[in-house]
Amino acid sequence: MLVINGREAAGILTMGSCITVMEAVLADLSEGDAVQSLRQVLPLEERNLLGLMPGYLRREGVAGAKMISIFPHNHGQSLPSHQGVVALFDAATGVLLAVVDGQSITAIRTAAVSAAATKLLAREDAESLAILGTGEQARSHLEAMVQVRGINRAKVWGRTPAKAREFAAAMSSRWNIEITAALSVQDAVMDADIICTATAATEPVLHSAWVKAGAHINAIGACRAHERELDTALVAGARLYVDRIESAIHEAGDYLIPLSEGAITADHITGELGGLLTGRIPGRGSSSEITIFKGLGLAVEDLAAAFHIYKQALALHKGVEISF
Missing domain, CATH: 3.30.1780.10 (ornithine cyclodeaminase, domain 1)
Structure with missing residues (x-):
């Protein structure tokens, strides 16, 4: 061994x-x-x-x-x-x-899966990034996103402003792109082409009103049925993809809570990332459509x-x- x-x-x-x-x-x-x-x-x-x-x-x-x-x-x-x-x-x-x-x-595979989703779903001209969270997944998602899109600027938000500032300073020099610390989630995401939510939140931190048309979102923080990072309106108005449908219908609060509220129906999930990779399901429908990849992590x-x-x-x- x-x-x-x-x-x-x-x-x-x-x-x-x-x-x-x-x-x-x-x-x-x-x-x-x-x-x-x-x-x-x-x-x-x-x-x-x-x-x-x-x-x-x-x-x-x-x-x-x-x-x-x-x-x-x-x-x-x-x-x-x-x-x-x-x-x-x-x-x-x-x-x-x-x-x-x-x-x-x-740390690495979670961000790599988000990168695979971003390659397939984010607009080709996406260049601005928002990261919610300042921990290990925030760092790895930054690395992953710069590999699949031409990111030239990014904003990071965290519950502790000092950690967001430290993240921005350290990662700006490492990746040679402009990274700034945002004082609010709204400020971080309002101009972002790609948004990665990597928080420990149990209630929505990202709201539909703050997300611009055409954005792609990788939501990887909440992993239990009663927890979520995204508000109901955002999920309801977006095209939703998951890593595994079986997992999502048991564990993804970002899907299950809007479903329980009657805001979406059981068929709101467009499909799995594997189906996108094999061409079995459609991808982004238009340049103005918001797409969401909800990743729970798979064995x-x-x-x-x-x-x-x-x-x-x-x-x-x-x-x-x-x-x-």
């Missing part, structure tokens, strides 16, 4: 390579070559969660699961909100092949990323081999 820590995993799984891996596995998911069950979530104290996410990649011949802890209040303690591991098994023999750091995978994404890391680690002699 190979143990691959977070530093090694992050060094191997570049954003560019991860976008390619995510596009392939999501297409496989839509074709039935990647399968998974719904995540099991065990509530802990103070909104903390422990999740188990199993899946199987038929083409790669591997199966496994991610076990992850989600502690939203860790942001205030200089700790990541998501921590865990991905266990990777040979699907033919049941042999445990690797244990890979899950935090680095989650098959974690397994595909872990398998890519495992193969590269073997080739590069990375990781620690342990008899198990």
Whole structure:
């Protein structure tokens, strides 16, 4: 068994390579070559969660699961909100092949999936970006967005203004683009072509009245049925895509709450990202249409990323081999 820590995993799984891996596995998911069950979530104290996410990649011949802890209040303690591991098994023999750091995978693959959605749904001329949140996913989404669109300016908003200013200063120099800290969500998003919501919010932080025509939104923060980042009017007036319909109808408050209010019908979801990748469903209908990708995170994404890391680690002699 190979143990691959977070530093090694992050060094191997570049954003560019991860976008390619995510596009392939999501297409496989839509074709039935990647399968998974719904995540099991065990509530802990103070909104903390422990999740188990199993899946199987038929083409790669591997199966496994991610076990992850989600502690939203860790942001205030200089700790990541998501921590865990991905266990990777040979699907033919049941042999445990690797244990890979899950935090680095989650940070990179989540943004890579949003990048895949943005490639397909954002207007080709999109150049302005808004990021809601200042944590790990905010940083990785900035990296992902600049790889798929010609972003030349960005605004970031966070509940703690000092963190937004720190983010803007650090990321401006890293990516050589103009990034400013916004004092309000409305200020951050009002001129944005692409909006990424990566917050710990349980009530809407992004409202329809603030979003301009033609914008694309990647909503990845809220992951439980009673939580959301987007208001009802925004979801109702947009074309909505998800990573997995089965997951969305059980877990996506951004969809379920407007549905319960009668603002949308059960068929409001246009389809899955994998269907877009394989050409089974339509994409953006016009340059003025607002599109939303609601990402919850999938087991098959974690397994595909872990398998890519495992193969590269073997080739590069990375990781620690342990008899198990």
